[in-house]
Amino acid sequence: MTQRFSLTTRLTLFYTLASATVLLGLGWLTSVAMNRHFEDLDRATLEDKIHLIQEVSGKATSRPDLQANLNDILHSHEGLFVSIHRNGQTIYATSELKIPNETVNVGEDPQTQPVLRWQNGGHEYRALGALLPSPTEDSEAMTVWVALDTQHHAHFQRQFQTTLVAYVIFATLFSGLLGWIAARRGLAPLRIMKSRAQAVTSNKMGERMPVAAVPVEMADLAVTLNDMLDRLQEDFRRLSEFSSDLAHELRTPISNLLTETQVTLSMARTNADYQDVLASNSEELQRLARMVSDMLFLAKTEHGLALPSRERISVATEVQALFDFYEALASEKGLRLELVGDGSIHGDRLMLRRALSNLLYNALRYATPNSAVAIHIQTHADNISVCVTNEGVDISPEMQPRLFDRFFRVDKSRAHPDSDGAGLGLAITRAIMEAHGGRISVTSLAGQTCFSLVFPDTFSGPTNVPSS
Amino acid sequence: MKILIVEDEPKTGEYLRQGLKEASFVVDLAHNGNDGLHAALEGMHDLIILDVMLPGMNGWEVMRNLRHQGNMVPVIFLTAKDQVEDRVKGLELGADDYLVKPFSFAELLARVRTILRRGKSGVEATSLKVADLELDLLRRRVSRGGKRIDLTSKEFGLLELLMRRQGEVLPRSLIASQVWDMNFDSDTNVIEVAVRRLRSKIDDPFEPKLLQTVRGMGYVLEIPTTAS
Numbered sequence: 001m002t003q004r005f006s007l008t009t010r011l012t013l014f015y016t017l018a019s020a021t022v023l024l025g026l027g028w029l030t031s032v033a034m035n036r037h038f039e040d041l042d043r044a045t046l047e048d049k050i051h052l053i054q055e056v057s058g059k060a061t062s063r064p065d066l067q068a069n070l071n072d073i074l075h076s077h078e079g080l081f082v083s084i085h086r087n088g089q090t091i092y093a094t095s096e097l098k099i100p101n102e103t104v105n106v107g108e109d110p111q112t113q114p115v116l117r118w119q120n121g122g123h124e125y126r127a128l129g130a131l132l133p134s135p136t137e138d139s140e141a142m143t144v145w146v147a148l149d150t151q152h153h154a155h156f157q158r159q160f161q162t163t164l165v166a167y168v169i170f171a172t173l174f175s176g177l178l179g180w181i182a183a184r185r186g187l188a189p190l191r192i193m194k195s196r197a198q199a200v201t202s203n204k205m206g207e208r209m210p211v212a213a214v215p216v217e218m219a220d221l222a223v224t225l226n227d228m229l230d231r232l233q234e235d236f237r238r239l240s241e242f243s244s245d246l247a248h249e250l251r252t253p254i255s256n257l258l259t260e261t262q263v264t265l266s267m268a269r270t271n272a273d274y275q276d277v278l279a280s281n282s283e284e285l286q287r288l289a290r291m292v293s294d295m296l297f298l299a300k301t302e303h304g305l306a307l308p309s310r311e312r313i314s315v316a317t318e319v320q321a322l323f324d325f326y327e328a329l330a331s332e333k334g335l336r337l338e339l340v341g342d343g344s345i346h347g348d349r350l351m352l353r354r355a356l357s358n359l360l361y362n363a364l365r366y367a368t369p370n371s372a373v374a375i376h377i378q379t380h381a382d383n384i385s386v387c388v389t390n391e392g393v394d395i396s397p398e399m400q401p402r403l404f405d406r407f408f409r410v411d412k413s414r415a416h417p418d419s420d421g422a423g424l425g426l427a428i429t430r431a432i433m434e435a436h437g438g439r440i441s442v443t444s445l446a447g448q449t450c451f452s453l454v455f456p457d458t459f460s461g462p463t464n465v466p467s468s
Numbered sequence: 469m470k471i472l473i474v475e476d477e478p479k480t481g482e483y484l485r486q487g488l489k490e491a492s493f494v495v496d497l498a499h500n501g502n503d504g505l506h507a508a509l510e511g512m513h514d515l516i517i518l519d520v521m522l523p524g525m526n527g528w529e530v531m532r533n534l535r536h537q538g539n540m541v542p543v544i545f546l547t548a549k550d551q552v553e554d555r556v557k558g559l560e561l562g563a564d565d566y567l568v569k570p571f572s573f574a575e576l577l578a579r580v581r582t583i584l585r586r587g588k589s590g591v592e593a594t595s596l597k598v599a600d601l602e603l604d605l606l607r608r609r610v611s612r613g614g615k616r617i618d619l620t621s622k623e624f625g626l627l628e629l630l631m632r633r634q635g636e637v638l639p640r641s642l643i644a645s646q647v648w649d650m651n652f653d654s655d656t657n658v659i660e661v662a663v664r665r666l667r668s669k670i671d672d673p674f675e676p677k678l679l680q681t682v683r684g685m686g687y688v689l690e691i692p693t694t695a696s
Contacts (some may be wrong), residue, residue, distance in 0.1 A: 275683075282572075282684030289570040300551075324622055325648040352607045409673050425655070426685050441597040 007190070008183045011286045015179025020172040027164045036159065038153045039126075043115055046128040049080065050110040057084075057142070067092050079149035081125075082130060086142045099127050099145050106130050106143055122151045189214035193222065205233040236404065238282045245407035249291060249423075253284040294424045298406065301431040306419075307348045315377050315386055316342035318353055322360050334370040341377035343384040346456040347436045355432040356386070358425040359451045363390035366449065379457075383438075386453040395444040403442060404430040429453075469584060470494040472513040474504030474530065475546065476522050484517065487573050488580070501525025505533050513541055515584060516574075518563075520547035520554070531561045542583045546571070574639040574685040581636060596631040598678055599691050601670060603631055612674055622647060622667050630679065630689035639686040663687055 005013070036425050054072060060066035070092055074082055083093040100118050106129040107113065116127040124324035200207045208229060264277045305397035316339060323330075323337045330337050345352070356375075363373045367390040376387040395403065402408050406427040426440075433440045438455040471493045476480035478499075483493045496511055498504035501522040508516055516534075520527035522565070531543060542564040545637045545662040547554065549568075558566045564583050567576060596603040601612045608624060610617045619627065625647045630638065640659040663679065679689050 033668060273551065279683035279685075285570075286684070289572075290655065292570075293568070293653065321649065325644070325650055325658055326656075327620075327622065328665050329656070329658050332661055332665075350651060352653075353650070357650070357652075357656075361654070361658075 007187055008180065010305065011183035011186075012176055012180040015182070016172055016176035019179075020168070022172050023168045026344075027168050031161060034157060036288045038150070038157070039115070042126045042148055042150060042153070046115065046126065046146050046148055047110045049077075049082070049127060050130045050144060053084075053146070054130065055083065055142050056133060057144075059253075063091060079151070080150070081127075081147040082144065083147075084142050084144045087094065089279050091142060099125075099129075099147055120422035124154055126150055127401065131461045189218055193218070193225070197225075200229065200237065205229070205236060237447075243404055245423075246295075249407055250288070253288050257281055257284050264322060291424070294428060298424065298428055298431050299436050301351075301428070307351065308433055309348050310346055312344050312346055313349050313352055314342060314344050315352075315356075315384065318349070318356060319360075319375050319377070319386075322357055325357070326360055326364060329364055330373065333364065333367065335367050335371040337366060338372050338374040340374065341379075343377045343379040343386075344434070345457075347455070351432045351435065355429040355453065356388070359388040359453070362425065362451070363388050363449075365391060366392045368392050368447075382457050384457060386455075387450050388453075389448060389450040391447055392449055394447065395442065395449060400442050400444065404440065469515070470496070470502070470511070470513045471580070472496045472498065472507055472511060472516045474498045474507055474508075474516065474522065474527070475519045477501055477519075481496050484576075487577070491577055493535065493580075501527070501530050505530045508534055508541065509537060509539060515580060516541055516543045517580075519546055520545055520549060520558075528557065528561060531558075531563060535562050542586075544576075544579060546576075548602065572639050572641075572685065574637045574682075575642060578633070578636060578642045581633065596628070598631055598634050598689060599666070599676065600674075601631070601678060603627060607679050610670070612670055619666070619669060622662070623669070626662060626666055627670065627689075630687065633689075635688065635690045637682045637686045637688045659687075674679075 052073060053070065056069045057066055060069055070082065070111075074080060074094060081094050082188065084091045098120075099116065107229055110128050110130040113128055113130065116125075116129075118125055118127075125147050127145055129143060129145045132142040132144045189210075192213065196207055196209055208226045211219050211222045211226065214222050260277055260280060264273065269277075319339050323339065327337070360373070360375070367373050371391040373388070373390045376385075376389070378385050378387075404426045407423040408426075409423045430440050433455075436455055438453060441452050441454075443450050443452070469492075471488055473481055473484050473495060475484060475490070475497070476499050481497050485497050488495045496507055496513065498507045499629065501524040504516075504518065504522070505525060507513075518527045518530060522530070525533075527545060527547070531545075534541070534543070540562075543562070544565040544567060545558045545563045546567050546569060547558075555566050565579050567579065594604070594606050596605070601610070603610050603624075605628070608621075610619050610624065610627060626643065629643065629646050641653055643659050644654070665680070667677075667679050668689075671679050676692050678691065679687065680692065684690055
């Protein structure tokens with residue numbers, strides 16, 4: 001439920017809650033302090049009166065004298081009740097106030113007495129009792145009770161509390177409002193980022209988060225988001241290029257087929273002509289079929305489908321088989337095929353062969369006549385590298401990272417003969433490497449081009465496959 | 469030789485029938501799984517070409533039923549599915565081969581002939597002969613018109629394949645697979661180069677020319693008919 005609330009709402013709520021707690025605490029402390037203060041004040045008043053009465057009583061000579069003196073000193077005190085008893089008899093009382101627990105033993109000194117508190121008819125009373133020295137005529141001690149109606153204190157306190165509660169409510173609401181404003185202002189960079197994010201569409205991939213304009217805490221996030229957008233933009237660009245390349249690659253043979261077939265059908269031809277057209281169609285169709293199956297192969301491999309089979313393969317054996325295959329092609333160009341080293345990897349034989357075949361075929365195609373095409377296999381501590389090297393024109397550094405893109409050709413304009421592929425070979429090789437957890441890279445320097453395959457050594461133990 | 473085609477796509481079925489008929493097979497055609505199974509059980513065919521996606525009963529089921537009833541006729545699956553699991557499933561059910569659509573007809577024909585030839589072992593020939601071209605399998609020697617011709621081992625393998633299957637058009641992919649064990653379709657022109665080199669040794673100095681290119685399909689080794 002809470003995760004549904006917006007960040008602003010949450011911050012406002014927290015802020016309001018915090019100020020409410022602080023304000024309530026303060027209010028409670030004030031109330032308690034005030035209560036204690038009034039209590040002390042009441043007790044002081046009561047003690048004061050008892051001392052006064054004790055003094056008056058000490059000076060009185062008889063009971064009527066005492067009563068008259070007490071009346072003198074007490075008549076102006078509103079809300080003060082005094083009663084004096086001896087052996088249950090009331091000797092003096094200012095009113096009919098009944099003091100509960102009157103029978104409590106009291107001592108000479110009122111300071112050691114607890115204050116009695118009770119309520120009656122909506123009024124709160126406090127009372128203090130003490131022994132009174134007797135007037136001269138008899139020797140028995142009297143008890144005096146002085147009670148105070150604390151209504152004016154209570155009234156003040158009630159009013160004060162009402163004000164306090166009102167203030168706390170108002171202050172809480174106000175701080176909530178302030179909190180909301182603060183949260184909104186504080187979160188403004190987020191809204192900027194949100195609106196920027198909303199502005200990013202497939203047509204407007206260039207929008208970026210404002211790194212300089214947002215607080216430090218969010219700059220990291222903005223940078224990360226910008227990096228993500230960069231990657232997406234790059235992927236999107238490649239995807240767009242890829243689809244237009246794909247459309248081009250598929251349309252060319254189809255339009256060839258259509259044109260050729262329709263032109264041929266437009267008038268009667270000789271049998272030889274028909275045969276020629278059909279043969280040509282067959283070639284185009286084979287190319288199409290191969291392209292489609294290559295695309296499917298790529299799609300499946302790139303979607304991380306499991307390798308069809310996994311076995312331990314001696315790379316040298318595979319290379320030798322490929323050398324046999326390409327021998328005729330190589331000797332036609334006067335190229336020497338060289339193999340150095342061996343190593344064994346764990347993977348799918350057909351896929352490995354295909355990957356190596358693509359590289360070898362490329363090397364043969366671009367090699368300078370009468371040079372050597374060499375494959376070096378090296379076993380390192382944690383990987384096995386296979387390097388296919390040929391002499392030839394360097395591949396420019398700008399081209400190198402794009403070599404592995406689908407349909408990428410170094411020279412787009414070159415009319416390619418039938419044997420030339422659709423530009424999927426290196427993409428397939430890379431996909432195969434990735435399916436094996438390996439990687440492919442290219443270096444091209446000083447007339448030497450080298451494609452390196454690096455396979456992780458997921459296989460422990462010695463290689464016992466003889467090098468051929 | 470009698471072949472049953474079970475294929476629901478009318479155009480595909482019809483062209484397959486025509487192609488196989490012209491390759492001098494007797495052909496029956498069924499358009500769905502149930503008819504196919506029925507025909508297979510009744511018809512005494514030498515080979516069945518079975519589509520996988522069929523209305524009624526799919527190819528796997530037809531195959532399962534067929535084997536269940538003890539019919540061991542060779543089967544080639546035709547399918548647009550090329551997942552390895554499908555391939556494995558097909559072969560595990562007892563199919564003899566598996567072709568993924570789109571395939572070239574020459575390829576299918578070559579595979580049909582391979583399967584039909586299997587089992588009819590008889591006495592293995594020790595030498596092959598086409599016109600005056602002779603191939604001695606034991607001594608691995610080739611001669612034409614009495615003249616000894618030196619071939620590399622792969623050239624020998626290529627010539628052996630072509631001579632064993634003389635008169636048949638062999639597609640490049642089949643040659644790559646049989647001679648070099650390269651079981652993937654590549655864009656390379658390796659086979660062309662290899663055939664050209666072989667041709668320069670066995671054909672160029674001689675008449676008639678035996679090794680012919682069938683454009684758009686593959687290569688064939690045969691004594692040319694005088695008409696062409």
